[in-house]
Amino acid sequence: MEEKRVIPKTLPGFMELLPGEQILFNQMREKIQKSYERFGFLPLDTPIIEYSQVLLAKAGGETEKQIYRFQKGDNDISLRFDLTVPLAKYVSMNYHELTFPFKRYQIGKVFRGEKPQKGRYRELYQCDIDIIGDGELSNIHDAEIPCVIYTTFKELGFDYFTIYINNRKILNGFFEALNITKKSVEILRIIDKIDKIGKEKVEKELQELELSENIIESIMQFILIQGSNEQKIAKLKEMNIQNELYLSGVKELEEVLGYIEALGVPEEYYQVDLKIVRGLDYYTGTVYETFFNDYRSLGSICSGGRYDNLAEFYTDKKLPGVGISIGLTRLFYKLNEQNMIQVKKSSIADVLVVPVDVDVKEGLKIASILRENKINTDVFSSEKKMKAKLKYADKLKIPYVLLVGEEELNTKKFTLKNMETGEQIKDSLEKIIQKIKG
Amino acid sequence: MEEKRVIPKTLPGFMELLPGEQILFNQMREKIQKSYERFGFLPLDTPIIEYSQVLLAKAGGETEKQIYRFQKGDNDISLRFDLTVPLAKYVSMNYHELTFPFKRYQIGKVFRGEKPQKGRYRELYQCDIDIIGDGELSNIHDAEIPCVIYTTFKELGFDYFTIYINNRKILNGFFEALNITKKSVEILRIIDKIDKIGKEKVEKELQELELSENIIESIMQFILIQGSNEQKIAKLKEMNIQNELYLSGVKELEEVLGYIEALGVPEEYYQVDLKIVRGLDYYTGTVYETFFNDYRSLGSICSGGRYDNLAEFYTDKKLPGVGISIGLTRLFYKLNEQNMIQVKKSSIADVLVVPVDVDVKEGLKIASILRENKINTDVFSSEKKMKAKLKYADKLKIPYVLLVGEEELNTKKFTLKNMETGEQIKDSLEKIIQKIKG
Incomplete structure (x- = not known):
């Protein structure tokens, strides 16, 4: 027997917990699920494996490099790398069977062949919700999302976190109005660093982009808008920017804030932040990021936004949506490391x-x-x-x-x-x- | 856009439900989980992907043919095809961290590249429990298992099912005593058909194995033992077979029946069945199968048994165990097809x-x-x-x-x-x- 023995080991980058930690992990997962269900989101469970052609219809670059892709028999297949592409496939396949707006949650593992390192995983749980409209989708749903985030993190036992909200139309319209759309990517990259490098360095780096003094002043004035959510909206209006996209972004943001208030989310939990963009291609309207107030270094713990068209690679139906994702495996790892897990029950048996x-x-x-x-x-x-x-x-x-x-x-x-x-x-x-x- | 469109489709053999059915599926899964937890089983969540060398330490034949195995970077990796091998890996890896007896449940997807056909799936949920001892394991746990099966299927809303129990030592000892161990595989295959082909044809087929009339009579007498569980045990004792293995099997079975009774499982729900063996290599003692009384054609809905040594391919520790598995994906498919799903809630929103x-x-x-x-x-x-x-x-x-x-x-x-x-x-x-x- 002995000579045939194999050393039992788990692949690096794959989380495998001891029972005590697994109980805490599962409790978090269940609380997230219960919160999602509290808002009437329907469960979905798509396969781990899909046709590569379907999964990669839109992907490119990093995604293709990281994907677990292989051949089985005649099939070129891949492991899912997120839950959004399978949702797009599912909605286009089952369009006639679904009831819209289609509110679904999916909690499951996704796979990314990243270089494994501390806190990075190759197999990770994502906990997603999305609301998909058929042709149109009221921005009341853009307000529902922060209410779900608020409810979920409260349910997980957290009290000090903030949901940052923006509308991409505002920034895009602002850049249009200033006629600097071509430089928007670089500008955003610089702006994004303001918390770390400070106002002066941001100004300096903007000068290196060969923008005029006026424009730099406008940008700085814009991103430094302070005050309550209401005051920020007022200031955005006062800036008197006559750009259609900008104006419609401000109007949407104002409406969304009104609905969030109606949903009873306390104002200290959500904040307009004009710097947030969440990637450059995907989102088209409202965007969200969520941070622990005292642990910003953990990064955004829940992000997402509004997109115009979920499934254009599969169907000619226009399917606008809004959604978020909690990367539970990473979140659990970080919380555990910081000793911040708030759930209580640590035994299965009573x-x-x-x-x-x-x-x-x-x-x-x-x-x-x-x-x-x-x-x-x-x-x-x-x-x-x-x-x-x-x-x-x-x-x-x-x-x-x-x-x-x-x-x-x-x-x-x-x-x-x-x-x-x-x-x-x-x-x-x-x-x-x-x-x-x- | 249109020329780049991809047809959205799901791989054959992969279950993907509409929301209404997914709600029912999840409800079944949650009820199974709750039942398992009611008995204090601890959750486990091992990776979907493992080193091929680890996963295939013991496997061979069909398993190797069906496995999803591929190369990623330098690693030869595979998708798990059951939850038992990952458990063996886990217990041997974490032996010093675990508390024994280690009672764990795992509910998760496993992957088998079978030829897809009606009711057969390539991605399927298994819902497993196992109790692993360190060196030894009381057969009280052999009785705990049928109680979990009883509780689980009652919880799922079923009233008419029977758990069939046997102990492999009885049959093996019986064959030893008759000195026909070499033909046991063929004999069992014939015996197994008695419900379908009847007593006479079984006798005839046994004759074709060139067994003596006396031996055939003994076999027939043995497998046709009728009566209550108590009566069957009495008759097994009366047969006066002086074989150590046989006697220890009868003793174990009698003890296990006593503990099942103490656990309050109503007698109409479990029955000694001397024909059950559950494969020929793996199990070494108590074995279980479970059937719906009025739908035997659905096959066993929950099976398992006792094994001497869980992880001999990974460790020199002796780790005896007992466990069962519910193949939820197949079960759900069959129940749905027969319109037999008993769970009630069909909406997430109240x-x-x-x-x-x-x-x-x-x-x-x-x-x-x-x-x-x-x-x-x-x-x-x-x-x-x-x-x-x-x-x-x-x-x-x-x-x-x-x-x-x-x-x-x-x-x-x-x-x-x-x-x-x-x-x-x-x-x-x-x-x-x-x-x-x-």
Whole structure:
């Protein structure tokens, strides 16, 4: 046997957790799912593997390099690298069966052959929602998205985060008005660094692009707009830029802010940020990024935006949409590293039944009653010393141990030990069930 | 654009459901997960991709032919084809971090490049539980498994199914005692057909194996043992077979039956069946199959058994285990085809809020209140005719529609329409929340 032995190992860049961490991960995933369902998003589960031709209809550059692509029989197939392309495929394939606006969530693994490094994964969970309209889509849905982000991160136990909102039409229109659209990519790259390098250096770098002093002044004035969301909108209007795209962007942003307010998201959780663009090709209107207030270095924890046409590579139907994605694997890694995971339950079992010097069947019977009462119950059934039994509960962080001994069976009063406090009570099974559940 | 369009399609053999069916599928998956957790099984989530060398340490024949195996960079990698091999890898890798007995569940997709045909899938969900001991494992766990099967299928809404239990030592010992071990494979293949071809044809086929009349009589007597589980055990003992393996198999089976009884599984749900073997190499003790009583043709819906050593290809630790698997993708397909899905909820949203001739913001505010009360709420926010709004609720099978009009806002009494019965009530939001939740 021995000479044939293989060393068991997992590929680098693939997250594989120990049970205690897996419980926390799953709890986060379930909370995200529940939040998405709270808003009526429908579940979707597309295959991990697709025809390469379908998956790569739009892709190019980095995506193609990173994709897991291979041949199986006659088929050129690939592992999905995001959940948006499969959604586009799905909606165009099932257009006649779906009800629009089509609100779907998908939580699943995607695959990217990136160079593995700390905090970067090749297999990663994405948790996506998108709302797809048939021909048109009200921008009320652009407001629904931040409300979902707010609800989800609150549900995950976080209190200090901010959703930054912009509308790409504003920046694009602004550049149009100044007639500097050709330089917009470079300008945005510079602007994006203002938090790190400061105002002066931004101005200096803009000068290197050979923009006039007037234009640089306009840009600086624009990106430094401060104040409440309302004040920012007012200032954007005051700037008196007569560009159609700009004006329609400002109008949309104002409307979206109004709907977010109606949805009851507290104002400290969302903020207009005119610098946000989220990539340059894909999004066409509202865009979002989300940061922990005290941990901006973690990067955006939830991003997305509005796009004009989801599936133009597959269909001539116009399918505008808006959506976001939470990269759960990366987020979990970062939170875990910073000791920031807020979810509480760290055991699957609520109680461990421990038979003490009685037939183990007595323990099994008690366990069945607890399970009928929807209590997750494990039984320690090996004949070991009490210390070993309690150690099992301790290592699995099971909050309660229920002792079943001769005396307990005679008196019908059972001993429940709280593993955290050490407190022991003796009571009827009915009372103990209430105690564990409460 | 048009000339570049790609036809959106999904690979054959890959299940991709419409939202209504996906809701049912997910509900089944969640019920299975909850049942597994009820018994304290810990979650595990191993990568979809592994080193081929690790995944194929034990495999051969069909498995190697069916596996999705490919090269990425320098790595020879494969998609997992079951959840047992990754478990073996995981336990041997993390042996020192795990608490034994290690009870884990894993629900995830596995990949098999089978020839796609009706009801056969290349990407399929398996829902596995296993209990792994360190060196030894009490057969109380062999009894825990049928209790999990019972609980799970009851939870899924089924009442008429039977878990068939055997112990491979009994048959193997029986063959040893008769000195016909060499022909056991052929004998089992013939025995297995008795339900289809009948007693006489089985006898005839056994004769073709050149077995003596005495031996054939013993075999027939053995496989035709009838009666309650207790009676079967008694008859196995009465057969007076003096073979160590046989006797230890009978003893184990008797003990396991005793523990299953203690766990409260009603006797009509489990039955000793001496013909069951579940493949010839892997299992070493207790084995299980589960059938719907009235749909035996669907095949076993949940199978598994006890094995002596989980991970001998990776470690010299002896890791005995017992486990089962539910092939959810196939099961769902078959149940759906037979119209046998018992789960009820077919909508994600509990209610659709419909603003009627009022600012949609009023609807958004009501929706937020409902969501705070843990009611899954969708809002119909486009300006459409009432008929279109109700059609949306109807198509998504949303059970309630909440109308928000001028009068409702003034009187604070809202109209709730039950979409199934057509019944309408008008009441305070508080009462309506209770109504929807109840």
